[in-house]
Amino acid sequence: MKRLGANYLPSIIKDPKEIRLVVVWIILFLGGLGLCWNLFRLQVVRGPFLERYARQQQEITLRPFVPRRSIVDRNNNVLAVDRPAYTLYAHPKIFRRQTKEEIANQLAPIIGIPATELLQKFNSAPSGIRIKDGILQEVADKIIAIRQDGLELIQNYSRLYPAQETAADIVGYVDANHKGQAGLEYSRETILERSLKVLRLNRAGNGAVMPDHAPEGLLNADDTHLRLTIDVRLQRAAREALKIKMAEYKAKRGTVIVMDARDGSLLALVAEPTYNPNEFYKYDKSLYKNWAVTDLYEPGSTFKPINVAIALESKSIQPDSVFQDSGAIKVSKKVIRNAGGAGHGRINVTKIVQVSSNVGMVQMMQTLKPKDYHSWLKRLGVGSSLESDLPFRAVSKLKSEQTFTTLPIEPATAAFGQGFSITPLHLVRMTATLANGGKLVTPHVIKGLYNSKNELTWEPTLPPPKAVFSPTTAKTVAEMMESVVKNGTGRAAQIPGYRIGGKTGTAQKASPKGGYSDAKVTSFVAILPLESPRYVVAAVVDEPKDGSGASVAAPVVKSVMQSLINIERIPPSNPKVLETSSSNEAGEQGRMDLD
Structure with a gap:
């Protein structure tokens, strides 16, 4: 085979310059191909990842902590507010x-x-x-x-919570995660939490945040607060009055409610025992609920004025109707007696209310057909939940229509407030119908959201009042209740110079095993001032030792009404009586000083 000589190479590539040119083109081609591949890899293959990575470098995402709205009473006294705090490491x-x-x-x-x-x-x-x-x-x-x-x-x-336990039953508390767990802090969390979306801001090349890219209005703070109808002064007075009587009679628990009957706004609502929301973790969990709203009881004789209104509105009786009270009455195989056992002879409707005659009430409600009576109770809200802005409301208990109409004992016991169960707030709402001309209103504690200029920016929508009694019926029954305070079982609630209507109650507690136990619930509900009814004040004290509605609950209501008169500056119904009473008290005080 003939070996290729030195003259063969020039025959393929004749000039060394051409060799260099080919090499350069090959390098450029391969480089361009590499660049295209890298561009494809960066733009297509790794594009989404690099975009996210760039955003992380160029943008900052913020979700700033925004304090909850403050809660204040009707006079702007702070009940709940966020404050800076620290965790020490x-x-x-x-x-x-x-x-x-x-x-x-x-x-x-x-x-x-x-x-x-x-x-x-x-x-x-x-x-x-x-x-x-x-x-x-x-x-x-x-x-x-x-x-x-x-x-x-x-x-x-x-x-x-600056007021500590004073308003705990209404306001509630937030846990360690700043979430509401009781009261309005729980039920109105969406209102109390200020809404602020996640913010995305751009960074400069040196990493500094660029404020010119911040959303418009970022620095405009929401200055609104939640205002309540509660008056913390009255709230404090009610709690003190209740605690004194509970301690005196070694009671299990108690509640006081003050309502403006015109619109259902609550000026005070306290329950004892209670807790300090600043240190909620130190208390038993059972205290977190407001039992005036969550727990049921049989109202007893405080329900009698409502029954009288039902009978009058149904025209089954007249205000001057007379009944024979022998002290006991037999219904089916059961004997119903008056609390004291004694009869009162022939008595009219006012006297029945004044002396709290069970026998007279049974006869009065027997003038109604049981089906109509049952329908009235349902119309007043017995057997249903109560509309309110307070959380955990209980559903009241009422026997079925069939049971109520077929067993004569059911309407008979209902006549003096037993055999069905309601909450204390139910009782106040129904009693308010006698003070406002016969309308059922919605109990509530929220007035609305107000800004720093005292302008209302939001208010709750309440159901319209529901007429159940005529103004004449409401006025007639309210004036009958005045005899209870003047000459009946509610004399302990008298305030010189003021016309007050009231009704005591001392009801047996239902036993879990059936029937009734020896334990009792004492109560008193009042309306004032009677010449222009506006306020309803009620006290319910559970299981006092050796006490009654007259001795336990009525003095509590009197004390609360005295505070209410001072706070609201309610003028006396009879100024002359007030002046005479003040003079007598001064004279008695003088004699005491001399002694």
Whole structure:
């Protein structure tokens, strides 16, 4: 085979320059191909990932903490408000100037944790030890003043209840996660939480946030607060009056409610025992509910004026109708007696209310057909839930129409307020019909949202009042109730110079095993002033020892009404009587001083 000689190469590539040109073109071609592939990889293959990565570098996402709206009473006294608070962390590995023991001794009196306990925590981990939550600004300032490396304060917010237990039954509380768990804090969480969407802001090349890209109105704070109908002064007075009588009679629990009968707004609603929402975790969970709204009881004789109104409105009786009270009456195989056992002879309707005659009430309600009576009770809301802005409302209990109409004992016991169950708030609402001309109104505690200029920006929509009694019937029964306070079982609620209508109640408690136990619920409900009825005040005291509605509940209502008169500046019905009474009291006081 003939070997290729040196003359063969020039025959393929004649010029070395051509070789270099070909090499360059090959390199350029391969480079361009590589660039195209890299561009495809960046634009198509890794495009979505790189876009997200770029946004992370160029944008900042914020969801700033926005304090809950404050809650105030009708006079703008603060009942609940968010305040800055801090969580204290310790990082012992960077303690510098002092030992763990020295820092523990210095920190203990400031935060209220024993030094030995602090030292145990310091020794539990080298860093990130959570020492205490909910530290207020003044305490945080003292911790900062220590100037110790390794102590870290993380800012957050806590909820403060300046009135403490005074309004706990209404306001409720928030938990450690700032979520409402009781009262309005729970039921009106969507109103109390200010809405603020997630914010996305752009960063400059050096990482600084560019404010010119912030949404318009970002810095305009929502200054609205939730205003209630409650008057904290009256709330405090009602609680004190209730606590005194509960302690005197060793009662299990009690409640006081004050309602403006015109529109159903509540000026006071207290329940005892209660809790301090600032330290809710120290109390039994059963205290978190407002039993005036959540628990049922048989109202007893305080329901008698409502029954009288039913009979009058049905025209089955007249205001001057007379009944024979022998002290006992037999219904089917049951004998119903008056509370004291004695009869009152021939008595009219006013006298029946005044002396709280069970026998007279049974005869009165027997003038109605049981079906009509049952229909009236349902119309008044017995057997249904109560519309209100307060949470956890109980559904009242009423026997079925068939049971009520076929068993004569059912309408007979209902005549004196037993055999069915309602809440104390139900009773106040129904009694308010006698004070406002016969209308059922909606009990409520929220007035609305107001801004810093005292302008109403939102108010709740309430159902319109529902007429159930005529104004004549309502006025007639309210005036009958005046005899209870003047000459009957409610004399303990008398206030010189003021016309007051009222009704006492001492009802047996139903036993879980059936029938009734020896325990009792005492109550008193009042309307004032009778010449121009407006307010309903009720007190219900559960299981007092050796007490009655007259001795336990009526004095509580009197004390609350006296505070209400001072706060609302209610003029006396008879100023001359008031002046005479004041003079007599001054004279008695003078004689006492002389003695």
